[in-house]
Amino acid sequence: MLRFLSAIVFAGLLLSGCATQGAQEDGAANAMHAYLAGMPKAELHLHLEGTLSPETTVRITRRNGLDYFTTVEEVKQSLASRPPGLMGFLAHHFKSQEVMQTRQDFYDATYKLAETLADNNIVYVDVFFDPQAHTTRGVSFADMFEGIDAGRVDAEAAFGVTINLIMCIQRERSVESALEMLDQAAPFRSRIIGLGMDSGPEYGNPPVKFRDVYSRAREEGYFLTGHHDVDVRDSIKHIWQSLDVIGMDRIDHGLNASDDDELTKELARRGICLTGSPVMRSTDPAPQDVDRIMALDSAGVCVSLNSDDPEEFESGYLTNMLILFQGASGYSRADMTRLMLNAFNSIWGTTTDKNAYIAALKSYAAAHDVVWGEVMSADDSDKAAE
Ligand SMILES: [Zn+2]
Structure with missing residues (x-):
């Protein structure tokens, strides 16, 4: 009987020990999630057309x-x-973006997006938009752009989110169409910070196809970036083109660089940043490309995390994506802070603005006992989750 009672007491202790350990793990996860949610954030890879909620x-x-x-x-x-x-x-994406027809539609989309970004504690964002997707179906460039820009200005005042706009070439369209887009954008040049390239397919539409468009955009003062989707045929070759022929300031996606030592070293040497998007679909078991992002980070490449098309991917907006990525990578608070520092370091704002954002991030980290030396170096940081 005594032995039986002892066994019950022992089993009870084991269960309560498990429960205590489980509660501690839940507490640590909750603390990490709260840290990521509250962190001041920048996002550099976000398509306006991919942020339309069903509502x-x-x-x-x-x-x-x-x-x-x-x-x-x-x-x-x-x-x-x-x-x-x-x-x-893209089939759904194209159909969805075609609902926007008037200046008011573009205004509403931009303003609503900014409200959601503010909920994610995003303080700076570069938003892509695809003029050709709209002008080729009869929307005027001016209506589209003035709607987006008015939404941006009002949203900045209402929510305190700084928004810059990047106009994208749809790479499956002709060079002539892209040059025409630059012509149409000329009256609005001072309100568009950069030229990007998206859509697809990428294979058959490499960066060099638009060499003349990028060259003219550079002369007109745009910053340059472009999509290099993951696991596309010739992806590494395309990244080299964008570095050496086009002279891009940033690379969107580009995570296949981790498969090539020479390219990884060159990106780290030049300090060219990759806007990674480890997004998740309902059919995916976890956020994609976590291993590649970790490999690039530990090799000293500047890589940031971005939500891409948050209404069209299961990973959603940036806070949720950071939580998913942290869970899959086991990254510490310092590591997660470094990825956000990479985003702030690669924005195209003024040095004063950039330094102010970084100072705010630094002070947030310090208030949560994160050692800045561990943020600055992937090699020194403790990869164990806190
Ligand atoms: Zn994208």
């Missing part, structure tokens, strides 16, 4: 009298039934 989409389609995406369920069904891969993703 905003339906509001706009009803206002414009369209006969598709008339209910939230219809939008969600379209998202859920996408074929795998970039082109399947």
